[in-house]
Amino acid sequence: MPRVTLLLTLLLACRSPQEAPRPCGDCQSGPAPPAGYPTIALKTYKVPPGQEKLVERLLDGTTSYPVSVVSAQGNQTQFVNPRPHFTGNGYFVLSAPETIHEGVRQLLDELAKHPAAPPQASIDTTYWLVLGWPAKDAVIPDRLAEIAPALKTLSSLGAMRFDLLERLSLIALDDQEARASGQTAKIKQTASHDSGAFELRVEVEATGEMLGRIDTTVTVKPGQFAVFGQSGFVPRGALLTDPKPTLFYVVRAQPAT
Numbered sequence: 001m002p003r004v005t006l007l008l009t010l011l012l013a014c015r016s017p018q019e020a021p022r023p024c025g026d027c028q029s030g031p032a033p034p035a036g037y038p039t040i041a042l043k044t045y046k047v048p049p050g051q052e053k054l055v056e057r058l059l060d061g062t063t064s065y066p067v068s069v070v071s072a073q074g075n076q077t078q079f080v081n082p083r084p085h086f087t088g089n090g091y092f093v094l095s096a097p098e099t100i101h102e103g104v105r106q107l108l109d110e111l112a113k114h115p116a117a118p119p120q121a122s123i124d125t126t127y128w129l130v131l132g133w134p135a136k137d138a139v140i141p142d143r144l145a146e147i148a149p150a151l152k153t154l155s156s157l158g159a160m161r162f163d164l165l166e167r168l169s170l171i172a173l174d175d176q177e178a179r180a181s182g183q184t185a186k187i188k189q190t191a192s193h194d195s196g197a198f199e200l201r202v203e204v205e206a207t208g209e210m211l212g213r214i215d216t217t218v219t220v221k222p223g224q225f226a227v228f229g230q231s232g233f234v235p236r237g238a239l240l241t242d243p244k245p246t247l248f249y250v251v252r253a254q255p256a257t
Contacts, residue, residue: 038097050116122256150225
């Protein structure tokens, strides 16, 4: 990416250990360094809004400066990679020579000209796998009360007794694939938000004596239910001669909070 390349070039340009140190006023700290080594200064910087992670990545290992180290073999030169310490409230502190601080200032000035993109939204999706058996009267248990409006729309299929097979939830970034597994069901979805509605590309498998499966794409408004039905599903432990329920997949999507 050209802009990032430019910013890294600004920092890498500060790496020359032979360049004479520049005065830094009262921001210099510690005793004067040996001849040929830069003076180290501690400075505090404010990060452009929303750019903290990017600044941290750009400053990680992109530059270094020489220091004199006394050992049994005498004076030796080693190179130090300055690392910023972020305060968590929009600032960071950095100990480095003035030449590196100059590159950091140029980096922050350039980033400030390009505001960070808004954070990617997340989508909260909930799946209910519900079994429905023909019955004399409709029965919706309390644990299905939150999707009762969706189940009541199935009255045209005749009265049914409903029971919850599995409930799973997913929170994923907009247009990113996500997966979830429960005791009975496996879900793979890609959810995207566009024009006030959610598009869900969904694959669901329900394990039983016979496999239940849907693979579809559906568009729903926030908080709205989508319902799919599949006949012939046999739950675990049921006999093939038992009355077979209809397996309903009820889906709801809304912005994550």
